[in-house]
Amino acid sequence: xxxxxxxxxxxxxxxxxxxxxxxxxxxxxxxxxxxxxxxxxxxxxxxxxxxxxxxxxxxxxxxxxxxxxxxxxxxxxxxxxxxxxxxxxxxxxxxxxxxxxxxxxxxxxxxxxxxxxxxxxxxxxxxxxxxxxxxxxxxxxxxxxxxxxxxxxxxxxxxxxxxxxxxxxxxxxxxxxxxxxxxxxxxxxxxxxxxxxxxxxxxxxxxxxxxxxxxxxxxxxxxxxxxxxxxxxxxxxxxxxxxxxx
Amino acid sequence: xxxxxxxxxxxxxxxxxxxxxxxxxxxxxxxxxxxxxxxxxxxxxxxxxxxxxxxxxxxxxxxxxxxxxxxxxxxxxxxxxxxxxxxxxxxxxxxxxxxxxxxxxxxxxxxxxxxxxxxxxxxxxxxxxxxxxxxxxxxxxxxxxxxxxxxxxxxxxxxxxxxxxxxxxxxxxxxxxxxxxxxxxxxxxxxxxxxxxxxxxxxxxxxxxxxxxxxxxxxxxxxxxxxxxxxxxxxxxxxxxxxxxx
Numbered sequence: 498x499x500x501x502x503x504x505x506x507x508x509x510x511x512x513x514x515x516x517x518x519x520x521x522x523x524x525x526x527x528x529x530x531x532x533x534x535x536x537x538x539x540x541x542x543x544x545x546x547x548x549x550x551x552x553x554x555x556x557x558x559x560x561x562x563x564x565x566x567x568x569x570x571x572x573x574x575x576x577x578x579x580x581x582x583x584x585x586x587x588x589x590x591x592x593x594x595x596x597x598x599x600x601x602x603x604x605x606x607x608x609x610x611x612x613x614x615x616x617x618x619x620x621x622x623x624x625x626x627x628x629x630x631x632x633x634x635x636x637x638x639x640x641x642x643x644x645x646x647x648x649x650x651x652x653x654x655x656x657x658x659x660x661x662x663x664x665x666x667x668x669x670x671x672x673x674x675x676x677x678x679x680x681x682x683x684x685x686x687x688x689x690x691x692x693x694x695x696x697x698x699x700x701x702x703x704x705x706x707x708x709x710x711x712x713x714x715x716x717x718x719x720x721x722x723x724x725x726x727x728x729x730x731x732x733x734x735x736x737x738x739x740x741x742x743x
Numbered sequence: 744x745x746x747x748x749x750x751x752x753x754x755x756x757x758x759x760x761x762x763x764x765x766x767x768x769x770x771x772x773x774x775x776x777x778x779x780x781x782x783x784x785x786x787x788x789x790x791x792x793x794x795x796x797x798x799x800x801x802x803x804x805x806x807x808x809x810x811x812x813x814x815x816x817x818x819x820x821x822x823x824x825x826x827x828x829x830x831x832x833x834x835x836x837x838x839x840x841x842x843x844x845x846x847x848x849x850x851x852x853x854x855x856x857x858x859x860x861x862x863x864x865x866x867x868x869x870x871x872x873x874x875x876x877x878x879x880x881x882x883x884x885x886x887x888x889x890x891x892x893x894x895x896x897x898x899x900x901x902x903x904x905x906x907x908x909x910x911x912x913x914x915x916x917x918x919x920x921x922x923x924x925x926x927x928x929x930x931x932x933x934x935x936x937x938x939x940x941x942x943x944x945x946x947x948x949x950x951x952x953x954x955x956x957x958x959x960x961x962x963x964x965x966x967x968x969x970x971x972x973x974x975x976x977x978x979x980x981x982x983x984x985x986x987x988x989x
Contacts, residue, residue, distance in 0.1 A: 592907035645894035661838035
């Protein structure tokens with residue numbers, strides 16, 4: 498994914514917090530080219546002067562029209578969270594549209610347009626879009642906050658679908674020998690405590706052995722359990738000795 | 744996905760805008776159970792009184808401790824955007840962790856914890872988590888805005904991976920007959936305009952035929968092009984007649 502090729506274009510944003518939030522999401526996911534079309538001047542100034550405003554806001558470009566903001570882009574996609582009824586525009590769900598956008602970015606710059614907080618993208622703005630990308634919100638509560646919409650779209654672009662299938666790095670599981678050592682120690686402790694009754698010892702051992710296996714312990718955690726059991730057993734066998742903590 | 748089973752838990756949130764943004768993202772993606780642990784009182788009150796605060800904020804539950812807020816949950820997952828070094832906790836990327844969380848929700852309620860804006864989840868909070876889910880932000884700009892982090896995580900939970908592969912509903916492409924009709928009409932128009940030169944007519948026809956095919960027209964758009972070409976041709980043939988628009 499050529500992340501430098503994406504231009505995030507905010508059309509007529511009015512709230513400095515949203516401009517800042519869009520820039521922050523871009524930084525979070527590694528994007529850098531922010532463009533603003535006719536931002537509310539005060540909002541842009543305030544966003545730029547915010548404490549945490551970084552290089553993205555200071556290098557943000559300002560344009561007078563959507564046409565000018567997207568002129569160097571080979572693909573222009575409008576983001577929307579609403580289910581729009583315009584028959585003229587193909588509307589693609591974010592999951593599918595994101596793939597197409599990534600593919601397009603491999604060969605040429607592309608723009609992702611977000612409309613103003615209040616009105617979204619106008620019909621005139623939509624005219625510059627090749628297609629629309631819809632964030633799959635529920636129909637009864639479709640309208641998204643601008644900063645959150647930017648974050649969700651950019652996450653989808655950097656999302657690694659192979660990571661969904663990949664198992665995380667495995668921590669070493671406890672070996673059968675370690676588990677058996679723990680079983681033994683617990684059995685001694687329980688025996689000492691009076692939990693184990695002579696006529697059911699055999700079944701208690703089996704129950705305990707299975708119980709320990711179901712814990713699905715990592716080698717690291719088995720070590721901790723062994724240490725705790727050892728200490729408890731020692732205390733039961735030496736009730737009068739003062740421990741080092743006293 | 745049993746969406747009603749998820750409890751979104753904000754631990755010690757301080758900013759009313761963030762509480763509101765979290766609730767809004769929940770509404771956008773169809774979640775409803777919001778819990779707050781020791782929210783900054785003023786922030787919670789302000790968030791609740793915000794104009795757009797809906798049923799999610801009015802039914803949000805308040806708790807004194809993480810333990811109380813997650814006590815009915817069979818799985819507790821901590822969300823983080825930072826790369827945490829705690830060896831004790833399995834950290835799973837959002838793409839993979841989201842799958843595990845959805846699977847768990849199918850059988851029992853689960854909690855997704857978000858830390859405070861300033862400090863994230865404390866080591867004490869983490870103790871209640873079975874594992875951590877990491878939003879894959881870039882390492883140099885890891886810290887996410889709370890509302891945006893909630894939006895991204897919830898989107899991942901409702902994300903439909905089959906939608907990524909699915910082709911959108913196809914619009915009918917223009918038939919070869921329609922394309923040939925357009926080619927003919929354009930050829931007549933160009934001929935009339937003087938573009939076509941007699942000795943290269945054959946190659947111009949071929950060029951035009953391929954040009955029209957490369958447009959990859961839908962049946963609907965082919966109809967529009969035909970109408971436009973017809974009108975232009977008619978005007979060239981009738982320069983003096985006043986059109987109906989005059």
